[in-house]
Every structure is written in structure tokens, then in C-alpha cells.
Amino acid sequence: MEFPIFRPVADHAVLVEFGEDITDDAHAHVLNLDRALSSAPFTGFKEAIPAFVNLLVDFDPLLTDHSTVETALRHLMRLPASEQSQSQHREVLVCYEDLFAKDLAAIAHHTGLSQEAVINAHLAGDYKIYMYGFAPGYAYMAGTPKSIQLARKPSPVRGIEAGSVIIAGAQCLVTTLTMPTGWWVLGRSPTRILTDNPHQPFLFDVGDHITFRRISLAEYEAAKAQ
Amino acid sequence: MVEAVFNIIHAGPLVSVQDLGRPNLMRYGVPRSGPMDQKSFAIANAALGNAANSPCIELSTAGLSLECIKGAVTLAVVGGGFIVEAGDQRLGSWTVLTVKAGQKLTIKPGPWGSWSYLAFAGQLDATPWLGSAATHSQSGQGGGKLVSGGQIVVQSAKILPNCEGTIPCPVWARPRHEIHIVAGPQDRFFDEAAFDALLRQPFRLTDAYDRMGVRLRGPSLIPKAALSIPSEAILRGSIQVSGDGTATVLLADHQTTGGYPKIATIIADDVDGFCQNRPHDEVRFKSILPQAAVELTRRRANAMAVYLSGLERRRQEHK
Structure with missing residues (x-):
């Protein structure tokens, strides 16, 4: 074609x-x-x-x-591709504490890596926003490193909280609603994707590059309290 | 500020605040939302001389019962063949009336239609989200669903005697059983037998009907192969087919993207009349070429404009 x-x-x-x-x-x-x-x-x-x-x-x-x-x-x-409005680079905070990283042990088990190695692999990924879909603010990223790529779970798990950082295959997503998902829950982010800023209501544009930065539970709580 | 206040005695499911919705945000995963029947919504506001984007209450067949506890306001009930009981009056929808403190207003399903719109001469208090008061059904953001025990407040409530009375229900506002579609965008995934079934056999709406979409009952439209397409944007009116051949029509609060093939898409103007069918009602699909669809839309828009100017003339003459 x-x-x-x-x-x-x-x-x-x-x-x-x-x-x-x-x-x-x-x-x-x-x-x-x-x-x-x-x-x-x-x-x-x-x-x-x-x-x-x-x-x-x-x-x-x-x-x-x-x-x-x-x-x-x-x-x-x-027309020649525009030089303006090139992709932005954005940073998303993520806390990998046990409280939030419900599937970290399972991911480590399935990949044969230590939990720390799983986290490092996730942090090393260069992610790009391909599209939004499913619900407001659901920005589908690809770029999850091969070493921690897993197929979706056989059936969805209910009640995965908003802000969860989840992965499946090469994809990665930060959720904005509490919902069931068959993806693997790796951590929780306090970064607001729905910004409440009327001039830029969503943090990312399609095409943006994303890196994750690890934070402690105390930093997570401080960021949430802001 | 003159207020009219209503207690919500009873609000069934799928009764929510809607305005024209949120355009330009599908790229962020936000559906447009807004009224299921856009023309009836527009007429409800026009009947009172309201701005086109004024928030209204969208009623499902679950009905709504209110009691005015303060002030008085003129209101319009437009869309479907609903029954309106106000004080000791019993009317049909397509009516404009004034309700005062101490009076009850009950709107319930009548002989036909699935959706009706309650517009107020004044400003319905509704919390906007992303620039619109329309309710996003999945998250409940926006003006929100109405709940029994709650309250409705109308600011700057006006009494407009010149608007009162019945207004004509145009034939094109009734449920539409012949639905115009344009093939695609994934018609190539279906063989001739599936297309024949889509165009020659009737389909019925099922009870799996809400603001996100309605599942149809009819012949199976199995795609040629087990297909997965990369997720792509969906529109109101998309006829999406799941792996087992079941067709679903996506409506106002649809998810913005999906990976199921769409055999055809209903033209925007027919979605209103399609939505006014009730579960178990029968529809037939008629395929037209894209250019013919554009021409049909323009003729329909013209008919709507003529109707709205007639309504406006009547309002002025009664002054």
C-alpha cells in the first residue's frame, strides 16, 4: 500500500x-x-x-x-517540517516504595532481575508520548526497556489508584483515574498530568520525551501536599 | 440577583448537566460529551432566547422530579415525547412554562424518545471543567449527574410570558429508523457478506445503552481475520465491531481511542435521531458516499436554521 x-x-x-x-x-x-x-x-x-x-x-x-x-x-x-514547536522534554517523579509498587516483586520474579535492577531499568528508559486515549490524561508512552517488558496480566486487577505508574510490553502510562488494569504497577507519581492550568490543562503534548526521576516516600508526600 | 431554587425529589440514572461540550480536547483523551440529541438541546435553549452554549439538564427515560422552593422561572422541556407535570398542568415535552415556589415539576418518559432537555431562563449553577459544564460520565467531572436529595439553583431567573406555550416538534426531531452511514474507515476488514448484512438486515438497540454508546443486536459482522489495529481516534457515530462480530455505536461520552475496526460511521446529523430510539427499537443502515453525506448535512442544517428562525419570530411576535 x-x-x-x-x-x-x-x-x-x-x-x-x-x-x-x-x-x-x-x-x-x-x-x-x-x-x-x-x-x-x-x-x-x-x-x-x-x-x-x-x-x-x-x-x-x-x-x-x-x-x-x-x-x-x-x-x-x-511544506518543510516546521522547526518550531519541537517536542519538549518533561520529567515525571515516581516513588517505588512497596506501598505503591504493588507488582515490583512480581516483575523482578518474571524478569529474573533484582527489584533494584527493575527500578534502574525503568529509570533508564527514554519514553515518548505516542497518543492519549482511554480517559482524560491517559498518555500512552513507549520506551520501556526490553529487560523489563512483560505481557499484560491475564485478567485486570480492580481499584488501581490514580497516579499509578504502570507498564505493559514497551508501553508505560501514569494513570489519572482509579480503575482496573491488567498492566504491571511499578510505582506512584505525584506529578499532575491534569495541571489545573487553563492555558496548558495537560502536562504533555503528543511527541514529548519523558524521563522518570526517583523520589522517596517523604518527597512523594511533600509533592502531593503542594 | 434573583434566584430560583429546586429540590431534587427524584433523579434517575443518566440525568446530568450538559452544554455543547468540550471541543478540541480529544487529543488529550477527553471526549466532547455534550447532549446525546444536539438538535433538541439547541431548540430548548433557543425557545427561551438563551445563548447556544447555556447548560441544560439532560433527562433520560429514568425521569426527574423537582420541587421549586424559592423564586420562579420560565423553563423549556424539549426533546422526545416526554410527559411534563407542573402544578395541576399535564403537558407534553416541546413546551415552555413557568414554575413558582411551592410547585412540583415532574418529567417522565411518554410515548417515544430516550432523551429530553430542561432549559431555564437564567443561568443554571454548574461547575465547569476544562471550559465546559458538560458532565463527563466516567469521572463525574463538570456539572455532574443529578442526585435525589440534591438542589438545582438558577441564577438571574427570569419569567418570560411571551415564550410560554407549546412549540412545534419538527418531524426530523423524532426517532430515526433509517440511519445514513459512510463506509469505513476499516470497511476493508469486512467481506461482502458482512456488508450485505449491515445494509439489508435490521438491527435493534439493546439495553446496553448509556452515554458512551449502545450495543446493537443483529446479524454478526465478523471481520475477515482476527485483527488488531493500532489504537486510533474514534468519533461519535462510529460503528465499532468486536472480535465476535457484535456492533456497538459510540455516542457522546465515547472513549477517544480504540483498537476495534469500525465498519462504518453514522453521519453526525443522524446520531441525534438514532439516540432518540429506545432499546429494542429497530434501525436500518443506508450507505451513502462521503460527498452525498456532506450535501445531506447541508440540507439538514438549512432546515434547522429555518426552524430556529421561525421560533425566534414567534418569540418576538408574542412580546
Whole structure:
């Protein structure tokens, strides 16, 4: 198949696909088009939603239509990638104390590493935000080192608290709601992803790079109290 | 400041505060939310001359019973064929009336429809979240769900005698049984037999129906292979098919992304009428090309604009 592919969605959107499998190249194309659109939106543009291999572009059908939008997007894709609004680097605090790291022992057991080695491997990862999904503030990151990659648990565990740092395969996520999950719980973060700042309500943008910094229980509590 | 205050005697499930919702945040995992039936919501506000984004109460068939304990306010009940009891009056929805301290207001399901909107001439007190008072059902953020024993406060409550009376219920605000879809974005994962079944056989809504979506009962639409696609954005109106061939239509509070293939997507304007069906009601899907969908949407928007200007003229004439 020749990418990009433009697929019409209902009367009001176009899905622009840059590949079938999750690759850095496909995601880079998603980010470039997303940035180009935000700096030069076409008439009738409503919003764009980036995902792993595609960008959904929603438009107002009273002002434009699918083929006009496709032409506008093809034009944007021919422009040189913008130098501005490059990805940010952000730091997320994480406390690996037993109280929070409910699966640390199990991860150590399954990977054959010591608990300290699991933590060090997690801290060594270079994570990138690929997309948000599931619920407000759920930012899916990839970059979990191979040595601690585990398949999802066979069934979800209920009541995993908001702020949990969880991993599955190459993915990593900081939860914002208390919910059931089949991912492995490695620690807890006091870093607020829903910031309460009206100008930047979510801490990350898709494409941002993330590193984790280890904190003690006392530091966790101090950060939570702020 | 003139206030009208209501005690909530009874509020069933899925009765919540909604405004137009939160656009531009799907990229952060936040669904748009807002009314299940956007046109009825718009008419409820227009009937009172309210701003288009004024928060209203969205009613499910679980109904709502209020008692006005302070002040007086004119209100509109628009959408579905609901029953409105106020003091000793018994009316249908598509009505504007004034309720005063000491009077009860009960709204319950009538002959048809799943959703109705209660708008007030004034400002409904509702806590905004991310710029909107719409309730996000998973987290309860925003204006919130109404609960028995709670209270509703309307600020700057006005009495508008010129608005009172019944308002016409246009035929396009009734439940829609023929639903226009555009194939895709993952139609290529389904064979001709699945498409034939989608277009030729009826589907019924099931009881698995809430603000996030509704599961359908009908022929199985099994994808060609066990497929997993990388998670991607979903829209209101997506017809998502799970591995066992069951179709689900995603609605106002849908998750923003998912990995199930979408065989087709309902055009935005038909989602309102689709939502006004009740569980076990039958729908049939009709596939149209994208350009025809855009043209249909423009004709429908025109009909809505004509209706709204008629409503506004009536309001002015009665002054």
C-alpha cells in the first residue's frame, strides 16, 4: 500500500494513515502533519487527533468537504517540517516504595532481575508520548526497556489508584483515574498530568520525551501536599 | 440577583448537566460529551432566547422530579415525547412554562424518545471543567449527574410570558429508523457478506445503552481475520465491531481511542435521531458516499436554521 492514505469518515472527518504498523517513521509523519495543521489550519478545520500511525482530522461539513480537506492536507505535507514547536522534554517523579509498587516483586520474579535492577531499568528508559486515549490524561508512552517488558496480566486487577505508574510490553502510562488494569504497577507519581492550568490543562503534548526521576516516600508526600 | 431554587425529589440514572461540550480536547483523551440529541438541546435553549452554549439538564427515560422552593422561572422541556407535570398542568415535552415556589415539576418518559432537555431562563449553577459544564460520565467531572436529595439553583431567573406555550416538534426531531452511514474507515476488514448484512438486515438497540454508546443486536459482522489495529481516534457515530462480530455505536461520552475496526460511521446529523430510539427499537443502515453525506448535512442544517428562525419570530411576535 502507498502511504499516506486518506480515508473519509462520516460527513465530517478524514483519517490520514501513514502506515499499518507502529513505527517511529509513521509516528513522525503523524506529528509533522499535526504541527503543520495547528500552525496553518484550513478553512473549516475543527480538531486533529494524533494516534500511533494516523491522524484524524475533523472538519465542519458546512464549510468544506472531504476532497477539499485532502487537497489542503496534501499541500501542508509538502511544506518543510516546521522547526518550531519541537517536542519538549518533561520529567515525571515516581516513588517505588512497596506501598505503591504493588507488582515490583512480581516483575523482578518474571524478569529474573533484582527489584533494584527493575527500578534502574525503568529509570533508564527514554519514553515518548505516542497518543492519549482511554480517559482524560491517559498518555500512552513507549520506551520501556526490553529487560523489563512483560505481557499484560491475564485478567485486570480492580481499584488501581490514580497516579499509578504502570507498564505493559514497551508501553508505560501514569494513570489519572482509579480503575482496573491488567498492566504491571511499578510505582506512584505525584506529578499532575491534569495541571489545573487553563492555558496548558495537560502536562504533555503528543511527541514529548519523558524521563522518570526517583523520589522517596517523604518527597512523594511533600509533592502531593503542594 | 434573583434566584430560583429546586429540590431534587427524584433523579434517575443518566440525568446530568450538559452544554455543547468540550471541543478540541480529544487529543488529550477527553471526549466532547455534550447532549446525546444536539438538535433538541439547541431548540430548548433557543425557545427561551438563551445563548447556544447555556447548560441544560439532560433527562433520560429514568425521569426527574423537582420541587421549586424559592423564586420562579420560565423553563423549556424539549426533546422526545416526554410527559411534563407542573402544578395541576399535564403537558407534553416541546413546551415552555413557568414554575413558582411551592410547585412540583415532574418529567417522565411518554410515548417515544430516550432523551429530553430542561432549559431555564437564567443561568443554571454548574461547575465547569476544562471550559465546559458538560458532565463527563466516567469521572463525574463538570456539572455532574443529578442526585435525589440534591438542589438545582438558577441564577438571574427570569419569567418570560411571551415564550410560554407549546412549540412545534419538527418531524426530523423524532426517532430515526433509517440511519445514513459512510463506509469505513476499516470497511476493508469486512467481506461482502458482512456488508450485505449491515445494509439489508435490521438491527435493534439493546439495553446496553448509556452515554458512551449502545450495543446493537443483529446479524454478526465478523471481520475477515482476527485483527488488531493500532489504537486510533474514534468519533461519535462510529460503528465499532468486536472480535465476535457484535456492533456497538459510540455516542457522546465515547472513549477517544480504540483498537476495534469500525465498519462504518453514522453521519453526525443522524446520531441525534438514532439516540432518540429506545432499546429494542429497530434501525436500518443506508450507505451513502462521503460527498452525498456532506450535501445531506447541508440540507439538514438549512432546515434547522429555518426552524430556529421561525421560533425566534414567534418569540418576538408574542412580546
